[in-house]
Structure formats: structure tokens, C-alpha cells
Amino acid sequence: xxxxxxxxxxxxxxxxxxxxxxxxxxxxxxxxxxxxxxxxxxxxxxxxxxxxxxxxxxxxxxxxxxxxxxxxxxxxxxxxxxxxxxxxxxxxxxxxxxxxxxxxxxxxxxxxxxxxxxxxxxxxxxxxxxxxxxxxxxxxxxxxxxxxxxxxxxxxxxxxxxxxxxxxxxxxxxxxxxxxxxxxxxxxxxxxxxxxxxxxxxxxxxxxxxxxxxxxxxxxxxxxxxxxxxxxxxxxxxxxxxxxxxxxxxxxxxxxxxxxxxxxxxxxxxxxxxxxxxxxxxxxxxxxxxxxxxxxxxxxxxxxxxxxxxxxxxxxxxxxxxxxxxxxxxxxxxxxxxxxxxxxxxxxxxxxxxxxxxxxxxxxxxxxxxxxxxxxxxxxxxxxxxxxxxxxxxxxxxxxxxxxxxxxxxxxxxxxxxxxxxxxxxxxxxxxxxxxxxxxxxxxxxxxxxxxxxxxxxxxxxxxxxxxxxxxxxxxxxxxxxxxxxxxxxxxxxxxxxxxxxxxxxxxxxxxxxxxxxxxxxxxxxxxxxxxxxxxxxxxxxxxxxxxxxxxxxxxxxxxxxxxxxxxxxxxxxxxxxxxxxxxxxxxxxxxxxxxxxxxxxxxxxxxxxxxxxxxxxxxxxxxxxxxxxxxxxxxxxxxxxxxxxxxxxxxxxxxxxxxxxxxxxxxxxxxxxxxx
Numbered sequence: 001x002x003x004x005x006x007x008x009x010x011x012x013x014x015x016x017x018x019x020x021x022x023x024x025x026x027x028x029x030x031x032x033x034x035x036x037x038x039x040x041x042x043x044x045x046x047x048x049x050x051x052x053x054x055x056x057x058x059x060x061x062x063x064x065x066x067x068x069x070x071x072x073x074x075x076x077x078x079x080x081x082x083x084x085x086x087x088x089x090x091x092x093x094x095x096x097x098x099x100x101x102x103x104x105x106x107x108x109x110x111x112x113x114x115x116x117x118x119x120x121x122x123x124x125x126x127x128x129x130x131x132x133x134x135x136x137x138x139x140x141x142x143x144x145x146x147x148x149x150x151x152x153x154x155x156x157x158x159x160x161x162x163x164x165x166x167x168x169x170x171x172x173x174x175x176x177x178x179x180x181x182x183x184x185x186x187x188x189x190x191x192x193x194x195x196x197x198x199x200x201x202x203x204x205x206x207x208x209x210x211x212x213x214x215x216x217x218x219x220x221x222x223x224x225x226x227x228x229x230x231x232x233x234x235x236x237x238x239x240x241x242x243x244x245x246x247x248x249x250x251x252x253x254x255x256x257x258x259x260x261x262x263x264x265x266x267x268x269x270x271x272x273x274x275x276x277x278x279x280x281x282x283x284x285x286x287x288x289x290x291x292x293x294x295x296x297x298x299x300x301x302x303x304x305x306x307x308x309x310x311x312x313x314x315x316x317x318x319x320x321x322x323x324x325x326x327x328x329x330x331x332x333x334x335x336x337x338x339x340x341x342x343x344x345x346x347x348x349x350x351x352x353x354x355x356x357x358x359x360x361x362x363x364x365x366x367x368x369x370x371x372x373x374x375x376x377x378x379x380x381x382x383x384x385x386x387x388x389x390x391x392x393x394x395x396x397x398x399x400x401x402x403x404x405x406x407x408x409x410x411x412x413x414x415x416x417x418x419x420x421x422x423x424x425x426x427x428x429x430x431x432x433x434x435x436x437x438x439x440x441x442x443x444x445x446x447x448x449x450x451x452x453x454x455x456x457x458x459x460x461x462x463x464x465x466x467x468x469x470x471x472x473x474x475x476x477x478x479x480x481x482x483x484x485x486x487x488x489x490x491x492x493x494x495x496x497x498x499x500x501x502x503x504x505x506x507x508x509x510x511x512x513x514x515x516x517x518x519x520x521x522x523x524x525x526x527x528x529x530x531x532x533x534x535x536x537x538x539x540x541x542x543x544x545x546x547x548x549x550x551x552x553x554x555x556x557x558x559x560x561x562x563x564x565x566x567x568x569x570x571x572x573x574x575x576x577x578x579x580x581x582x583x584x585x586x587x588x589x590x591x592x593x594x595x596x597x598x599x600x601x602x603x604x605x606x607x608x609x610x611x612x613x614x615x616x617x618x619x620x621x622x623x624x625x626x627x628x629x630x631x632x633x634x635x636x637x638x639x640x641x642x643x644x645x646x647x648x649x650x651x652x653x654x655x656x657x658x659x660x661x662x663x664x665x666x667x668x669x670x671x672x673x674x675x676x677x
Contacts, residue, residue: 006054009053009054009056013051013056013061014058016046016047016050017058017061019043020040020043020044020047020062021060021062021162021164023035023040023043024062025158025254027157029158029255029256044063047061047062048063049646049647051063052647052648059161060133060160062157062161064154065154065157073215074147074148074149074215075147075148076146076148077136077138077141077147077148079126079143079144079145079146079174080233081174081233082143082309083124083126083141083233084143084309084311085143086292086310086314086315087310087314087315087316088315088318089315089316089317089318090317092271095270095271095293096271098267098293098315099266099267101312102295105303105312106300106303111266111267112295112296113263113264113265113266113295114264114267114294114295115244115294115296116261116262116270116273116291116292117260117261117262117292118258118259118260118284118290118292119288119290119291119292119317120178120180120228120286120287120288121180121204121205121286121287121288122179122180122181122205122208122209123139123178123179123212124140124177124178125138125139125153125176125178125179125227126139126140126146126174126176127153127175127177127229129170129172131169132162132163132169133161134154134159134160134161136148136150137149137154138150139212143309152211152212152213152214152217152220153179153212154217155221155225156179158256159227159255159256160255163254164253165252165254166253168238168249168252169237169238170235170236170237170238171236171237172234172236172237173232173233173234173236173238174233174234174235175232175233175250176230176231176232176233178227178228179208179209179212179227180204180208180225180226180228180286180287181204181207181223182204182224182226182285182286183204183285185223185224186201186203186204186207189201189207189224191336194336194340194342194364194426195336195338195427196427198425198426200367204287207223208225211223211225212225218654226256226286227256228256228257228258228259229250229256230250230258230261232246241297241298241299242297242298243294243295243298243301244263247261259286273291277291278319281319288319289318289319290316291317292314292315292317293314293315293316293317294313294314295313295314322352322383323352323380323382323383323392324350324351324357325350325380326349326357326378326379326381327347327348327376327377327378327379328345328346328347329347330346331344331375331406332344332346333409335414335430335435336438338438338441339412339429339430339431339435339437339521340429341409341413341429342361342362342364343362343363343368343406344359344360345359345360345361345362345373345379345391346358346359347360350381352381352383352389357381357389360381360389360390360391362390362391363390364427365408368406371394372394373391373394374403374404375403375404377394377398377399378394378399379391379393379395380392380395408421408428409428412430412432412435412437414430414435414436415430415432415435415571416432416571417430417432417433417435417569417572418432418565418568418569420562420565422522423557423558429521431521431562431565431566431569431572432572433473433518433566433569433571433572434473434571434575439473440462440466442473443462443466443471443477444462445517446477446517446518446519447462447477447506448517450525451513451514451516452513452517453513454499454502454503456498457499461490461499464488464489465488468488470485473575475575475582477503478503478507478583480503481500482497485500507582507584507585508585508587509584509585509586510532510586510588510589511531511535511537511538511586511588511591512525512528512529512531512532512588514538514584514586515532515538515541516528518566520563520566521562522559522562523559523562523563527555527559529590529625530555531549531552532588532591533552533590533591533592534549534552534592538576538586541563541567544563545564546560546561546563547560549563549564554630601671601672602624602671602672603627603628604629605628605630605640605641606630606632606638606639606640607621607629607631607632607642607668608631608632608633608635608641608651609621609642609645610642610643610648610651610652610655611646611647611648611649611652612646613665614665620643620665620668624672627672635651635655637658639655640660641661641668642660643662643668644663645665
């Protein structure tokens with residue numbers, strides 16, 4: 001009987017894996033899903049439950065894409081066949097000469113068929129499949145030996161873990177391709193890094209390469225990477241007649257293939273295809289720095305062979321870089337939504353790639369210093385795809401001596417508040433509480449659930465109130481009247497009154513909630529509670545010294561400096577006093593300095609939760625912190641306990657790899673003192 005149940009479970013697991021992998025292919029390769037995200041999640045959770053219960057996990061299960069423990073280093077891998085580089089052509093005459101060389105070597109006057117595809121500006125990768133299963137992924141390295149990045153590549157959901165959809169499954173096959181990042185995702189990643197004060201990636205290629213070469217696969221998984229498969233290495237058990245045949249097989253076997261692949265019957269058609277590709281270059285969602293031309297027939301490729309490190313049967317046509325030379329008229333500091341101040345170059349207008357460019361980001365002041373950029377400099381500006389133009393170099397030979405360096409601003413150019421640059425960060429930030437440049441995001445944070453918790457003020461309503469001029473800072477929320485809302489769309493009598501009531505209710509809050517609501521850099525809910533435990537009244541934080549905050553054991557210099565900077569700004573204190581005058585009442589039930597010294601049950605312990613618990617995770621985390629513990633979001637060597645609920649995620653594997661102790665929700669309750677209240 002048990003055997004029958006196990007066989008039935010195994011069959012369901014196999015069917016779920018097949019179905020989920022098909023839906024991954026529809027979503028990530030074809031961009032044409034046939035089920036909702038909710039339905040996919042339901043099937044995925046069912047698979048997780050069955051795998052855990054019956055300890056039966058297939059190598060191509062989608063649950064195996066993320067969750068491998070971090071590595072200490074990458075192992076070296078020898079390629080079955082060398083991954084060669086390509087010779088380059090920079091004009092059409094060189095393409096014609098390439099065709100002549102092919103014909104001379106083959107001793108023929110017949111027209112040669114070629115394929116033409118975009119040259120992705122990414123990281124070359126080789127995927128090795130044995131009996132249809134992905135067993136290894138490796139970087140190009142020196143062409144002969146690369147690095148094993150299998151766990152990282154598995155996180156790219158467009159890559160099949162098992163060859164499916166075709167009857168032609170090789171015993172062994174090495175598939176070559178390029179890992180890349182779309183331009184919009186690259187820009188979003190750099191914005192996120194800039195806001196965190198982290199160094200920026202120079203271009204999408206660097207971002208893709210840096211993401212693949214992470215020792216922790218979970219970091220790779222967090223980046224939006226793609227793969228285009230286009231090359232064949234070693235193969236056994238299946239024969240391919242041509243590059244075109246191989247590309248069609250890749251499509252049939254559900255691999256992501258190049259955005260465009262054209263079959264040209266002669267070199268003249270190749271040149272037409274290259275021209276078309278270059279014209280469409282700015283439409284492409286990714287960086288393409290050229291076109292790759294290959295002899296189509298594999299027998300002819302074999303006859304042509306290789307010369308040193310390059311195949312005779314392929315060539316890369318390099319597009320001209322979209323660059324222009326111009327002069328920096330001035331540099332202005334631009335304030336972003338999180339207070340990061342970015343230097344922007346105002347340029348003498350210049351045409352680059354069919355577009356007039358008059359502004360260029362300079363990223364940060366470290367970048368200005370590194371390139372020695374000055375107002376009045378003659379510079380080379382590059383524009384690739386839809387990426388914001390950037391200055392790539394200064395032509396110092398054209399300097400006249402009148403060029404002027406641009407210093408880091410001491411005050412915010414928008415609100416005049418202090419500017420800070422935390423130690424170890426490249427980002428320069430405005431700490432002004434009422435800075436208009438940051439207003440909408442600050443308001444959204446201020447009203448959020450973990451902060452002032454004003455029901456009815458979601459993103460759309462905040463934007464509506466801001467755009468209509470009803471509020472400019474979060475202090476304005478407490479001046480709103482019902483009649484201010486009734487003339488706005490989305491508000492009727494009842495909804496307007498409900499919002500006014502919710503705002504009124506929020507006037508009574510705790511110090512911990514209010515400190516978190518203020519949106520002080522680096523101050524989350526946990527840090528806000530630590531501050532509330534140490535300081536009895538809000539006023540005790542006015543003009544507080546960094547050293548006073550560092551007396552709290554769990555707070556380091558970086559956070560302490562941020563809090564001290566915030567409360568040393570008179571404009572911030574004035575805004576807080578304004579809120580108090582509008583009726584804000586702050587209690588502090590967390591204050592402990594005058595309470596009898598007793599150790600909290602969870603004091604000094606760090607917990608991480610994975611899976612579903614009987615109570616909402618936020619509530620459990622709040623209780624952990626109320627009892628002296630710290631609820632973290634990710635597992636590390638500093639984690640004391642991983643609380644494991646139903647259907648745990650990849651954190652469980654990471655905890656096991658790091659030797660972190662795992663406990664159940666019931667065991668956590670015992671540690672808390674046996675209460676779930």
C-alpha cells in the first residue's frame with residue numbers, strides 16, 4: 001500500500017515538474033504565458049510539499065533553480081572543445097574580403113550561405129547537457145579552461161534544466177550562448193546601487209558578468225539576467241547539418257535563441273542583413289555591439305577549420321560606437337527621490353546616433369574625480385541604445401586653463417538642508433525632511449503600515465493628493481479637511497470621511513513607529529525600536545551625538561552617524577515640532593532605561609523565518625523584537641535560529657549549509673515563554 005502511494009506521489013511530482021517547466025518556457029522564452037501567476041504559484045507550492053514529504057526531487061525540478069549554498073571559490077572546468085574568439089570586420093569591404101577568403105580556401109566560385117545574428121555584449125557561457133540533463137555551466141575563461149558557474153546559471157529561468165520538446169536528445173551536447181542584461185534592467189540595477197551608496201556597473205555587460213560571477217547564487221537570482229543560445233560545441237548522439245538547422249533545433253528544444261537570425265544566400269544579402277540590424281540597433285532591448293556572420297553549412301565549417309584562436313568560418317562585424325565630442329557648459333546637482341544627489345553635465349547639444357544629446361549623467365563625485373571632469377572640458381559622450389548618455393573620457397589636450405572643477409555641494413540644491421556622505425559610500429545625500437525632490441516617496445513611507453499606518457493612503461491616493469497640491473510634505477496630511485478631498489476624483493463623502501478619520505487616528509503613535517516613519521537613512525523598524533528603548537522622549541534625540549547612539553550595542557557607526565546628522569538639522573526639528581503642534585501625541589512603551597534590569601527571553605538572538613506560520617509573519621517578527629530578539633530577512637553566519645514553517649524556501653538549504661540551527665514555530669513559542677499573544 002505504501003509503495004502504491006509513493007509511486008502515485010512520484011508520478012504527480014514528475015507531471016508537476018513537466019508542467020511547471022513548460023510554463024517557465026512560455027513565460028520566460030516565448031513571453032506568452034497561458035496561466036496566471038497565482039496558478040503557477042499554486043502548482044509550485046504543491047510540488048514543494050510533495051518533494052519535502054516524499055524526499056523525491058528530480059534534477060530538472062524548478063525548485064532547484066535557487067538555494068545552493070554560497071561557494072568559497074569557483075572550480076575550474078576544461079571545455080570539451082575550445083571556445084574560440086572571432087575575427088573582426090569594421091566595414092563592408094572587409095566583409096567582402098572575408099567572403100573571398102572563404103571561397104579561396106574552399107577553392108570554389110559558388111555562392112556561400114551565411115547566417116547573421118546580433119552580437120550580444122554580454123558574458124560567454126557554455127551549457128553542458130548529458131542525456132538531456134543540465135550538468136554544468138561554465139564561463140569561457142581563456143577559451144580552454146573556464147569557471148564552473150552551474151548554480152548561478154540555474155537561476156536564469158529561461159534556461160532549460162532538461163532538454164524537452166524534441167525527439168532529438170543528444171547523449172552529450174555543449175551549447176554556447178551569451179548571458180546579458182536588458183538595458184532597462186541595467187538602469188534600474190544601477191539606480192538601486194546608487195541609492196544604497198554602492199559602486200555602479202559601467203555597462204550592461206559588466207553588470208551581467210558581475211552577476212554571474214557571484215559566489216552566492218541568491219545574488220545572481222536577484223538580477224534580471226537572460227541568455228541567448230547560438231553556438232554548438234561538442235555533441236554526441238545527434239547530427240546537425242548547419243547553423244540554421246541547429247538554431248531551429250534550439251527553438252524546438254525550448255532554448256532562448258538570438259533576437260533575430262537571418263539566413264543569407266550570399267555575401268550581398270549578409271551586408272543587407274547587417275545594415276538592417278544596425279538600423280534597428282536602438283530598438284533592441286539589449287546592448288548589441290555588432291553582428292555575427294557564420295558559414296551556414298557545418299561540413300564547410302569543418303573544411304575551413306581554425307587559424308590559431310579564431311575560426312575561419314565566422315566573423316564579427318563591429319558597429320560604430322554611438323559617440324560624439326562636445327563641451328560641458330555646466331554641471332548641476334540633481335536630487336533623486338531618496339535624497340541621492342547626482343551630478344549632471346549640461347552639454348553643448350551634439351547629434352549621436354540620430355538623437356540630439358544635451359545632458360549626461362556623471363554618476364557621482366568619485367566618477368568626476370577619477371575622470372578629472374571639469375566645467376568647460378571637451379569630452380567624448382557615448383549613447384548606447386536607450387541608456388542615458390554618459391561621459392566616457394575628457395580630451396585634456398583641448399584644455400585652455402579656464403576649466404573649473406565642480407566640488408561636492410555642501411547644501412541640498414533644492415531645499416538647502418545639509419548634505420552628507422556616509423563613510424564608505426559613493427552616494428552624496430540630502431537629509432532634509434521636507435525636501436520637495438523626495439516628497440512623494442517620503443509621504444508614501446510615512447503613511448505605510450509599519451510607520452504611521454494611515455489606512456486609505458495607498459500609492460495612488462498619495463500621488464493624487466500631491467499632484468493636486470493638497471499636500472507637499474507629510475506635515476500637510478494633518479491639515480487636510482474633508483472638503484479638500486471631495487473635489488478630487490476617487491473621493492466620495494464616505495471615503496473622504498474615512499481618510500480624515502484614519503489621519504486623526506494616526507496622531508496617537510509610539511516613538512518607535514514615528515522614528516521609522518521619518519525615513520531616516522539606514523533606520524528600519526528594528527533600529528527605530530532600539531532607539532526608543534534607549535531614549536525616553538523624542539526631544540532627547542534633538543542634537544544627539546553620534547557617540548551617544550553608539551552606546552547602543554546593536555548600532556554601529558554608520559547608522560549612528562545617519563541618526564545624528566538627521567537630528568542636527570534645524571529644518572527637520574522644525575518639521576517635527578510642527579507635527580506636534582498639529583496634534584501628534586507620541587508614547588514610548590518601549591523605553592527601558594528606568595525599568596528593572598532583566599534579560600528579555602530572546603535578547604541578543606537573531607531569527608530568520610522561512611515558510612508559512614500559523615500567524616502573519618509581521619506579527620511574529622514584531623513579537624521577536626519585543627522580546628529582545630532581532631528578526632532578520634536573510635540567513636547568514638550571524639543567524640542564531642531559522643524558524644521553519646510550512647513550505648520553506650531556499651533559506652532552509654542555506655541555513656543547513658551554514659550550520660544554522662532550525663526550530664519549529666512551536667519551539668519558538670517555548671523560547672518566548674509559551675505564549676502566542
